[in-house]
Amino acid sequence: MRQTPSQTVGPYFAYGLTPEQYLYDFKSLVGNEMVSPLDHDRAITIVGKVFDGQGVVISDAMIEIWQNDGQNQLFGRFGTGTDAESRFIFHTIKPASVNGQAPYLSVIIFMRGQQIHSYTRIYFSDETDLNTKDAVLSLVPEDRRDTLIAKNKGNIYEFNIYMQGENETVFFDI
Amino acid sequence: MSQIIYNSFDREVHPAYLTPEYKSTIYRAPQKPLVLLKQSLSELTGPVFGDFNVGPLDHDLTKNTVKNGEPIGERIIVHGKVMNENGYPVPNTLIEIWQANSAGRYVHKVDQHEAPLDPNFLGAGRCMTDSDGNYKFYTIKPGAYPWGNHYNAWRPNHIHFSLFGANITNRLVTQMYFPGDPLLDYDPVFLSVPPKGRELLICKFDLGATEPSFALGYRFDFVLRGYKQTPFETL
Numbered sequence: 001m002r003q004t005p006s007q008t009v010g011p012y013f014a015y016g017l018t019p020e021q022y023l024y025d026f027k028s029l030v031g032n033e034m035v036s037p038l039d040h041d042r043a044i045t046i047v048g049k050v051f052d053g054q055g056v057v058i059s060d061a062m063i064e065i066w067q068n069d070g071q072n073q074l075f076g077r078f079g080t081g082t083d084a085e086s087r088f089i090f091h092t093i094k095p096a097s098v099n100g101q102a103p104y105l106s107v108i109i110f111m112r113g114q115q116i117h118s119y120t121r122i123y124f125s126d127e128t129d130l131n132t133k134d135a136v137l138s139l140v141p142e143d144r145r146d147t148l149i150a151k152n153k154g155n156i157y158e159f160n161i162y163m164q165g166e167n168e169t170v171f172f173d174i
Numbered sequence: 175m176s177q178i179i180y181n182s183f184d185r186e187v188h189p190a191y192l193t194p195e196y197k198s199t200i201y202r203a204p205q206k207p208l209v210l211l212k213q214s215l216s217e218l219t220g221p222v223f224g225d226f227n228v229g230p231l232d233h234d235l236t237k238n239t240v241k242n243g244e245p246i247g248e249r250i251i252v253h254g255k256v257m258n259e260n261g262y263p264v265p266n267t268l269i270e271i272w273q274a275n276s277a278g279r280y281v282h283k284v285d286q287h288e289a290p291l292d293p294n295f296l297g298a299g300r301c302m303t304d305s306d307g308n309y310k311f312y313t314i315k316p317g318a319y320p321w322g323n324h325y326n327a328w329r330p331n332h333i334h335f336s337l338f339g340a341n342i343t344n345r346l347v348t349q350m351y352f353p354g355d356p357l358l359d360y361d362p363v364f365l366s367v368p369p370k371g372r373e374l375l376i377c378k379f380d381l382g383a384t385e386p387s388f389a390l391g392y393r394f395d396f397v398l399r400g401y402k403q404t405p406f407e408t409l
């Protein structure tokens with residue numbers, strides 16, 4: 001049997017996939033509050049933008065985050081069309097290191113103009129030791145590794161996604 | 175001992191990232207080679223949804239957002255089975271759909287097409303597959319709509335689908351088309367699928383699923399990425 005081909009999420013996903021975020025009268029199954037920040041002393045915020053090949057911020061992308069460190073399995077989804085600066089924002093906790101790997105979040109990116117979603121990962125700038133030894137990061141050409149590392153100010157991590165260009169984010173074939 | 179490795183995307187049926195006839199791909203398609211990743215815990219798992227997430231009318235778009243009557247248009251049933259490449263059903267997995275109304279208009283705020291909105295039709299729904307991987311939606315047949323890709327560009331009738339499957343390698347977002355639609359021959363989104371894959375995106379009329387004096391039935395099956403078992407790597 002052959003795989004069902006992928007097609008773009010298109011520009012109109014919001015009322016189906018992220019309805020409450022976009023203020024449609026339909027319940028969202030999932031949002032960007034993967035944990036309630038007030039309930040977790042390890043809560044972190046992930047914030048970023050998605051840029052196209054002309055350096056323009058993309059305001060109709062949908063980002064999903066999945067994390068599983070064996071203890072916490074968390075999933076979030078957010079569209080870039082409701083924030084004034086077209087950012088995505090997630091509230092979660094930093095995953096633990098598994099088997100000595102650097103901790104990371106799995107990211108899935110969907111947008112109009114993308115016929116198959118892209119996979120990337122978010123690593124953390126304050127995990128220098130583990131990042132340096134990490135097997136996956138070592139697979140990535142050294143001059144591109146930085147595109148996978150979110151930079152933190154306190155517990156806020158900034159992670160921008162570049163679809164093309166000199167700083168194109170590393171996307172994975174998983 | 176063995177371990178499971180999920181197959182990659184089958185590039186013989188999936189569209190390429192860059193298909194310039196679909197103009198938005200030009201500045202949004204990744205250009206650098208993908209980095210092949212050894213699947214680990216995060217790739218071999220994914221979010222789990224349960225029936226508790228889904229409301230009792232979520233699978234029935236003809237009822238789930240009515241305000242003062244019934245939605246206008248041709249009632250249809252879309253049903254089928256979710257499987258993986260190994261031929262096994264994918265049970266208890268979430269399917270989400272969204273679509274235009276019968277006039278070809280999306281509720282979405284950026285849809286500027288001058289066709290009427292239907293106060294009784296949002297166009298969003300979801301359900302879980304049953305223990306055999308089967309799903310079923312009731313909805314209204316979506317209309318064709320114009321878009322700005324090129325002069326006189328029209329999207330064929332289609333329903334957008336989002337599926338999760340066994341783990342995040344299984345994630346699939348796609349569009350289902352209808353048999354005999356003349357617009358398919360002109361649609362760069364559909365035509366970006368290699369010829370081998372195109373018929374996999376067209377549902378089949380299903381008289382058996384058609385409900386007498388009520389709604390036409392269409393069948394659409396999904397095949398998600400399967401897996402291979404390989405001997406365990408010893409380090």
Ligand SMILES: [Fe+2]
Nearest residue numbers: 010329332334
């Ligand atoms: Fe559409």
